[in-house]
Amino acid sequence: xxxxxxxxxxxxxxxxxxxxxxxxxxxxxxxxxxxxxxxxxxxxxxxxxxxxxxxxxxxxxxxxxxxxxxxxxxxxxxxxxxxxxxxxxxxxxxxxxxxxxxxxxxxxxxxxxxxxxxxxxxxxxxxxxxxxxxxxxxxxxxxxxxxxxxxxxxxxxxxxxxxxxxxxxxxxxxxxxxxxxxxxxxxxxxxxxxxxxxxxxxxxxxxxxxxxxxxxxxxxxxxxxxxxxxxxxxxxxxxxxxxxxxxxxxxxxxxxxxxxxxxxxxxxxxxxxxxxx
Numbered sequence: 686x687x688x689x690x691x692x693x694x695x696x697x698x699x700x701x702x703x704x705x706x707x708x709x710x711x712x713x714x715x716x717x718x719x720x721x722x723x724x725x726x727x728x729x730x731x732x733x734x735x736x737x738x739x740x741x742x743x744x745x746x747x748x749x750x751x752x753x754x755x756x757x758x759x760x761x762x763x764x765x766x767x768x769x770x771x772x773x774x775x776x777x778x779x780x781x782x783x784x785x786x787x788x789x790x791x792x793x794x795x796x797x798x799x800x801x802x803x804x805x806x807x808x809x810x811x812x813x814x815x816x817x818x819x820x821x822x823x824x825x826x827x828x829x830x831x832x833x834x835x836x837x838x839x840x841x842x843x844x845x846x847x848x849x850x851x852x853x854x855x856x857x858x859x860x861x862x863x864x865x866x867x868x869x870x871x872x873x874x875x876x877x878x879x880x881x882x883x884x885x886x887x888x889x890x891x892x893x894x895x896x897x898x899x900x901x902x903x904x905x906x907x908x909x910x911x912x913x914x915x916x917x918x919x920x921x922x923x924x925x926x927x928x929x930x931x932x933x934x935x936x937x938x939x940x941x942x943x944x945x946x947x948x949x950x951x952x953x954x955x956x957x958x959x960x961x962x
Contacts, residue, residue, distance in 0.1 A: 714927045715899060717778035717786050720761075723899070724776065724789030729891045730877050732773055732790040734946045742766070742775050742938075743785030749934045753810035761788070761901045761930035763865075765886055767795040767806045770943040772878050774888055776901065778928070792878035792950070794868070794887040795935075798852030804861045804884030805850040811863060811933045814905045817845035819918045822866070833962045835867030835874075835890050840897045840918065842866065844933060849884055864962065865933060867893040878950045885962045886933075900925030902933070 715723070725731070734742070746764045750757055757779050764775045772795060776788040795806035813819075824837025834841055844863040851859045861883075867890040868874055873881065874889060881887065896902055900923050907925055910916040943949060 715924070716927075717761075717780075717788060720776075720778075720899060720901070720926055721786075721788045723895060727891055727895055728789060728791050729889045730792040730874075732792060732947055734775075734787070734790055734944075738944070738946065739775075739787040739790075740784065742936075743777055743787065745936050745938070746775075746777055746779070746785055746934050749810050749936060750932070755810060755932065759928050760904065760932075761926065761928060762932045762934060763896075763902060763930075764934040764936065765793055765795065765806070766936055766938050767808070767880075768938045768940050769880050770940040771938055771947050772880060773947050774886070774892070776896075779930075791889055791892055792947070794873075794877050794879060794881040796849070796852060796882055796884040797880040800883075801853050802883055803852045804859065805852055806882070806884050806886060806935055807847050807849040807861075807863065808935050808937060811844040811847070811935070812905075813842060813844065813902050813931050813933065815909050815914070815916075817843045819843050819906075821918065831872055832869045835893070836870060839867040839890060839893050842896075842902065842933075866962070876950050878947065883962050886935075887962075898923060900929050902930050904929040904931040 742764060746762055747757055759781045760779055762777050762779060764777060766773050772793055773790055774793040775790045778786040778788055780786060796804050820841050822834035822837060822839040822841060824832055826832055842865040846860050847863040848858050849861045851857055863885060865886040865888060868887040870890055877887060877889060897920055900907060903919065903925060906916050906919055907929055910919065
């Protein structure tokens with residue numbers, strides 16, 4: 686058994702043990718269809734890519750995982766297209782031997798150039814692991830009056846230090862802290878769908894809550910909790926999906942034009958201040 690398969694097997698067993706101890710049956714857990722329904726009813730800024738686009742991005746996800754040496758075991762993954770003409774995040778279910786199933790897609794924001802300490806969001810496959818613990822936003826405002834991580838309690842999904850291209854000064858590669866998080870709901874969330882961040886991935890608060898509530902990308906955290914480690918960042922009312930994943934994939938589709946299914950944010954946001962991560 687490969688190390689990837691072994692880790693996934695251990696995580697799956699750990700999740701089952703947690704469920705048994707809690708008296709919850711696997712049959713009662715949210716299925717990909719259930720999660721897709723929750724996504725449609727709960728997530729803002731939703732996008733509706735047509736079937737051919739959903740297949741295309743699913744293939745990009747599988748290709749990126751294969752290139753990274755990650756076996757496509759049944760699990761959820763998040764995929765971000767950093768292309769300036771798309772700026773979207775997709776949640777997929779990777780079934781056993783089946784084509785990737787799109788759970789839902791919504792607008793996102795990635796790295797914007799032209800200002801100090803701004804990076805191009807790096808490409809690749811990144812793992813959510815307890816080695817880089819997630820944390821909760823405090824909801825405080827910066828000098829621009831912006832809540833960079835969103836409102837108090839929003840989860841900040843941390844992917845650790847990564848190499849990325851500087852988008853200011855002398856350019857070249859530098860080190861940035863890659864995170865996925867909500868943003869200021871009043872000033873910056875309306876700008877999702879365009880490049881805005883310092884290199885992190887901004888997502889709607891509603892998607893942040895859905896990922897958090899259902900433990901969609903919490904495989905490593907659930908495995909650690911099953912082994913008795915205190916995982917304070919997990920919500921007390923969390924009801925994890927079966928097959929929780931652990932990977933964020935960042936791609937660039939290379940589009941030269943904006944697709945109709947991923948419209949740019951409205952011009953009403955054009956004069957709002959920058960700031961946040």
